[in-house]
Amino acid sequence: GQQVMQIPQYQHVQEGEDFTTYCNSSTTLSNIQWYKQRPGGHPVFLIQLVKSGEVKKQKRLTFQFGEAKKNSSLHITATQTTDVGTYFCAGHGAGGSYIPTFGRGTSLIVHP
């Protein structure tokens, strides 16, 4: 079945440093979604990418979808303490699959 891997599992940064998490699928995806889960909270939708090579920005966050639609990345510029949380990617397989597969997530710890 479809597998979605995320690296790194944890990332410690000093406030102001940049952060990147990577998501890799074993199969081609029709789309990829990113979610953020604060400690003790529930996942909150950030963005969805659909097109090959797509890049979207939300303030300090930049999301990319690979040309082959098998990988994606989330980059945060100049992290802030409010960025703390676990970032998950979730992909739907190509061919009209309805099943979303989540990665294990990357936990971001920001030190002031």
Add this chain to the structure above:
Amino acid sequence: EAGVAQSPRYKIIEKRQSVAFWCNPISGHATLYWYQQILGQGPKLLIQFQNNGVVDDSQLPKDRFSAERLKGVDSTLKIQPAKLEDSAVYLCASSLGPPWDEQYFGPGTRLTVT
């Protein structure tokens, strides 16, 4: 707009007991999901409904787990009998239209099986 509601928020039971969770999705959302999230892992889809029909339940341990969504609105997830490895947060989510729409998650139910 009210979010996804879940109850209870916390539940502690002994192994072999049964437990049920309830979810009320955002009004008008056709697709409803139940996920199991074990500590340190991503959400794992258990079952997915579109209106009151099952879209996918391939990862639902059907010997002990069951779920229903009567009238295409709220839903219940039941475990009977519970095992120690069922300790997790059970998340309900809903989306407006097709299953690949953005999902809105409820606060979850934290289940501890002793």
